[in-house]
Amino acid sequence: MQSVAAPAENPLIEGLERLPVHPTTLTIFGGTGDLAQRKLLPAIYNLAHEGALPERFNLIGVSRSDKPHEDFQAEATEWIERFSRRKVDPKVLAKLMENVRYIPGTFDDPGVFEALEETLDAFDRDAGIVFNRVFYLSTAPAYFPVIVKQLGERGLDHREGVDVRVVIEKPFGTNLQEALDLNRDVLKVLDESQVYRIDHYLGKETVQNMLAFRFANGLFEPIWNRNFIDYVEITAAEDLGIGSRAGYYDSSGALRDLVQNHMLQLLTLLCMEPPVHFSADQVRDEKVKVLHAIPAPTLEQVPDMAVRAQYQAGHAEGQEVPGYLSEKDVPADSITPSFAALRLEVDNWRWAGVPIYMRTGKRLARKVTEIAVTLKPVPHLAFVQDGSTTIQPNQLILTMQPNEGVSLSLAAKIPGTRMSIRPVKMEFLYGTAFMSESPEAYERLIMDAMRGDATLFTRDDEVEAQWRICDPIVRAWEQTPGPVAQYEAGSQGPEEAAGLLRGGHRWRAI
Ligand code: BG6
Numbered sequence: 001m002q003s004v005a006a007p008a009e010n011p012l013i014e015g016l017e018r019l020p021v022h023p024t025t026l027t028i029f030g031g032t033g034d035l036a037q038r039k040l041l042p043a044i045y046n047l048a049h050e051g052a053l054p055e056r057f058n059l060i061g062v063s064r065s066d067k068p069h070e071d072f073q074a075e076a077t078e079w080i081e082r083f084s085r086r087k088v089d090p091k092v093l094a095k096l097m098e099n100v101r102y103i104p105g106t107f108d109d110p111g112v113f114e115a116l117e118e119t120l121d122a123f124d125r126d127a128g129i130v131f132n133r134v135f136y137l138s139t140a141p142a143y144f145p146v147i148v149k150q151l152g153e154r155g156l157d158h159r160e161g162v163d164v165r166v167v168i169e170k171p172f173g174t175n176l177q178e179a180l181d182l183n184r185d186v187l188k189v190l191d192e193s194q195v196y197r198i199d200h201y202l203g204k205e206t207v208q209n210m211l212a213f214r215f216a217n218g219l220f221e222p223i224w225n226r227n228f229i230d231y232v233e234i235t236a237a238e239d240l241g242i243g244s245r246a247g248y249y250d251s252s253g254a255l256r257d258l259v260q261n262h263m264l265q266l267l268t269l270l271c272m273e274p275p276v277h278f279s280a281d282q283v284r285d286e287k288v289k290v291l292h293a294i295p296a297p298t299l300e301q302v303p304d305m306a307v308r309a310q311y312q313a314g315h316a317e318g319q320e321v322p323g324y325l326s327e328k329d330v331p332a333d334s335i336t337p338s339f340a341a342l343r344l345e346v347d348n349w350r351w352a353g354v355p356i357y358m359r360t361g362k363r364l365a366r367k368v369t370e371i372a373v374t375l376k377p378v379p380h381l382a383f384v385q386d387g388s389t390t391i392q393p394n395q396l397i398l399t400m401q402p403n404e405g406v407s408l409s410l411a412a413k414i415p416g417t418r419m420s421i422r423p424v425k426m427e428f429l430y431g432t433a434f435m436s437e438s439p440e441a442y443e444r445l446i447m448d449a450m451r452g453d454a455t456l457f458t459r460d461d462e463v464e465a466q467w468r469i470c471d472p473i474v475r476a477w478e479q480t481p482g483p484v485a486q487y488e489a490g491s492q493g494p495e496e497a498a499g500l501l502r503g504g505h506r507w508r509a510i
Contacts (some may be wrong), residue, residue, distance in 0.1 A: 023056035025131040030063025030138035035209045037079040043442035058099040059160030072102035107143045113154040136167040145185035152189035167196040176467040181485040201262040203441030206404040226352045232356045233372040237364040246329035254340040258360040260462030260470040280454040293348040293467035302476035311363040338362045341497040363489040369400035374397040404430040
């Protein structure tokens with residue numbers, strides 16, 4: 001008789017099990033905004049498509065423009081059809097839309113919160129149960145404290161017997177003081193355990209895989225320290241320009257947009273000590289310790305450890321593209337960097353003396369997010385006389401996107417009579433190993449917020465520690481109007497970035 005593997009033993013469906021989630025009403029402030037259109041609503045649809053949403057689920061969009069529920073439902077349907085990673089199943093989508101409502105108004109208007117309370121209560125009354133409430137703040141950052149305050153004043157910040165959580169999008173402040181103020185305002189109303197600060201990089205499968213890679217394999221731990229690692233390089237390069245986002249981007253720039261959040265998250269996951277349990281506070285305790293071990297530069301030290309630059313006209317996606325200063329709505333005298341590179345150190349027992357280089361930029365040669373860990377060279381090479389001058393120290397590359405995976409460069413002998421050696425690669429690719437498409441980061445994060453798991457969200461002390469490192473750099477750059485280095489669109493970035501490197505280290509080609 002043929003045996004059939006029980007579902008739990010089938011490796012192809014591992015990880016796809018449905019976790020029970022309490023019935024939930026999710027409210028999106030900024031429900032018609034760009035993020036809601038492109039990411040949030042499609043993510044919710046994909047969760048519905050998989051059957052991963054709670055069995056009872058309602059969605060409320062809140063935005064400025066006045067329209068009836070039906071118009072919002074029609075728009076949401078259109079956005080989902082356009083941006084969903086899966087082909088839309090009309091039945092699933094229609095079912096999802098049955099419990100979608102819309103509330104128009106401005107976020108400082110108490111009337112909006114009165115209408116919200118009525119809508120939330122009506123869902124509870126009609127279903128005869130009390131839903132958990134998740135409020136997702138996907139608005140301009142200036143409204144974050146305003147909305148939280150209004151929720152508190154209306155008594156929507158808590159509800160007997162169920163959980164109320166608030167998800168806050170980035171940016172969490174534009175400097176340290178703003179982050180401190182925002183935390184203070186938010187925590188006046190809510191308990192930290194109710195607050196879910198989003199960093200979508202933490203929702204990426206390959207970013208989480210770094211934890212599995214480090215803490216579920218015995219192989220790397222013995223070498224994961226200053227005795228074996230020469231330097232670390234973290235790259236988040238993009239080929240796209242700023243598009244139509246000048247309004248946001250020009251007041252933000254590369255450091256605030258990607259370094260303060262996503263790149264420091266990558267750094268902490270790479271450098272943290274193993275947590276005792278994979279639970280929200282234990283993981284975040286370890287991450288915060290890493291951030292506290294990074295000395296914040298003084299204003300005078302900034303030029304030596306940080307480089308900023310703007311892209312000039314060049315080529316991207318096979319065509320000529322304008323420079324940063326010629327992008328729509330960018331002021332001609334803007335000094336906002338579209339590229340930032342840093343040299344940091346984690347001053348603790350494990351990492352002292354290991355430079356951690358980071359770079360990010362728009363309009364670079366291609367889109368790639370990776371961490372390269374370069375080991376120290378071997379102490380003695382016996383092969384030099386045989387012409388093996390190309391021997392490189394081992395490099396471990398963790399690629400977050402594209403071609404997600406891990407690769408290790410090794411030195412190998414070229415077949416033949418001579419002892420010639422060249423680098424080869426040992427590679428693991430996510431796509432081929434698991435034969436399945438990874439969910440979008442927002443799917444995982446929305447689910448976690450509904451389940452009440454804050455492991456992949458940024459805690460109050462964590463966001464403040466991130467800002468403590470970036471704040472002096474932001475200030476130094478703002479106080480020095482120029483010159484801002486330049487790089488050609490589609491290139492490897494500014495030459496000045498090489499000035500950050502020490503001890504013969506090299507940036508990898510983008
Ligand atoms: C966002 C930034 O947080 O991250 C964008 O605001 C950037 O400027 C984006 O393009 C990059 O995210 P991803 O997932 O495409 O690497």
